Amino acid sequence: MKVYENISLKPYNTFGIDVKARRLVVVEPGDDLVTLTLSHSETLILGGGSNMVFTKDYEGTVITLSNTFHLSPLTSHLVTVWGGMEMDDLIQWTLDHGLYGLENLSAIPGTVGASAVQNVGAYGAEAKDFIESVEVYDLMERRQCTFCNADCQFAYRDSLFKHHPGRYLILRVTYRLSKKFVPNLSYKALEGLPHATAQQLREAITEVRWSKLPRPEEHGSAGSFFKNPVVDESTYLCLKAEYPDMPDAHRSDNGYKLSAGWLIDKAGWKGRTQGRAGVWPKNALVLYNADGCSGDEVRALAAAIQQDVKQKFGVALDPEAIII
Numbered sequence: 001m002k003v004y005e006n007i008s009l010k011p012y013n014t015f016g017i018d019v020k021a022r023r024l025v026v027v028e029p030g031d032d033l034v035t036l037t038l039s040h041s042e043t044l045i046l047g048g049g050s051n052m053v054f055t056k057d058y059e060g061t062v063i064t065l066s067n068t069f070h071l072s073p074l075t076s077h078l079v080t081v082w083g084g085m086e087m088d089d090l091i092q093w094t095l096d097h098g099l100y101g102l103e104n105l106s107a108i109p110g111t112v113g114a115s116a117v118q119n120v121g122a123y124g125a126e127a128k129d130f131i132e133s134v135e136v137y138d139l140m141e142r143r144q145c146t147f148c149n150a151d152c153q154f155a156y157r158d159s160l161f162k163h164h165p166g167r168y169l170i171l172r173v174t175y176r177l178s179k180k181f182v183p184n185l186s187y188k189a190l191e192g193l194p195h196a197t198a199q200q201l202r203e204a205i206t207e208v209r210w211s212k213l214p215r216p217e218e219h220g221s222a223g224s225f226f227k228n229p230v231v232d233e234s235t236y237l238c239l240k241a242e243y244p245d246m247p248d249a250h251r252s253d254n255g256y257k258l259s260a261g262w263l264i265d266k267a268g269w270k271g272r273t274q275g276r277a278g279v280w281p282k283n284a285l286v287l288y289n290a291d292g293c294s295g296d297e298v299r300a301l302a303a304a305i306q307q308d309v310k311q312k313f314g315v316a317l318d319p320e321a322i323i324i
């Protein structure tokens, strides 16, 4: 375990926001964790910081896992992976070893541990579809335990872990993969790839993704800043009647999922900047660091968009990004 005092978190968040942590603890595989304890107001678990917006210095302890490449195949289908490992490195490893399923999640920034917290999803796939179990260190009970998939309460960008911030440090995730490649082409942009190999599908997805997102080396961001809002049937039908060009909603158990990006674009925010934060010109769902912005500037831009969308369409937007 490595401990740093008063350290800048700029390299630890993809928005590139320069705040400091009073203490940063980096946990390595095999470390003895009993010295880690929970204090709700003072402990933050950080992965790659790709879904975080820091608005001020963090006065407590930030705990993160080393990004060591560390995994162990259990059976021919199950592989257990260190939580600090880059998700995208895992996906390349699985394809190199003839294990399939995760390819549609290619190029999502962040760690294996966070993939379970966030139930990351893209191109018709979600992490929950492949997670067998999650091994955590419970900072409150000071013991290690394992959650099976059903215990994790996975939902859209949600899980049990998200509701107990700072309590469960995810050490390892076990994925159940397939030896047979069955392409998931449910997403419209992938329809033209019925004969692609898994590697070709991964490359096509990576290319499409980065054509619509800011390159991290040029502009910081947290990817999609807002969740797609879910509304009831009458709200959806009224909006569709007023705006026939609105994309058809995806029907789910709890209602109709609208495109947040379309609402933000229609409200006129695409490509606009406010202070040093902006709305990405190729994707209205993405807020970005236009020129060394602060977390407060991102928060102010997000609040202005939320207020405007609410006023114009009567729809509330909830941030997907975590504002600290």
Ligand SMILES: Cc1cc2nc3c(=O)[nH]c(=O)nc-3n(C[C@H](O)[C@H](O)[C@H](O)COP(=O)(O)OP(=O)(O)OC[C@H]3O[C@@H](n4cnc5c(N)ncnc54)[C@H](O)[C@@H]3O)c2cc1C
Pocket (backbone or CB within 6 Å): 014, 044, 045, 046, 047, 048, 049, 050, 051, 052, 065, 083, 084, 108, 109, 110, 111, 112, 113, 114, 115, 117, 118, 119, 120, 121, 122, 161, 162, 165, 166, 168, 169, 170, 171, 213, 214, 221, 222, 223, 224, 322
């Ligand atoms: C350019 C870009 C594109 C993106 N595209 C997508 C996308 O297509 N789909 C998608 O779902 N997301 C997307 N995201 C969001 C982001 O990649 C995911 O949310 C990712 O899972 C965050 O991983 P992270 O390691 O950076 O976690 P962080 O941002 O550091 O943390 C996210 C949450 O997980 C918790 N956490 C992290 N690690 C652990 C751990 N080991 N134990 C317990 N809790 C932990 C944190 O406390 C926090 O609550 C995108 C982000 C960017 C910047």
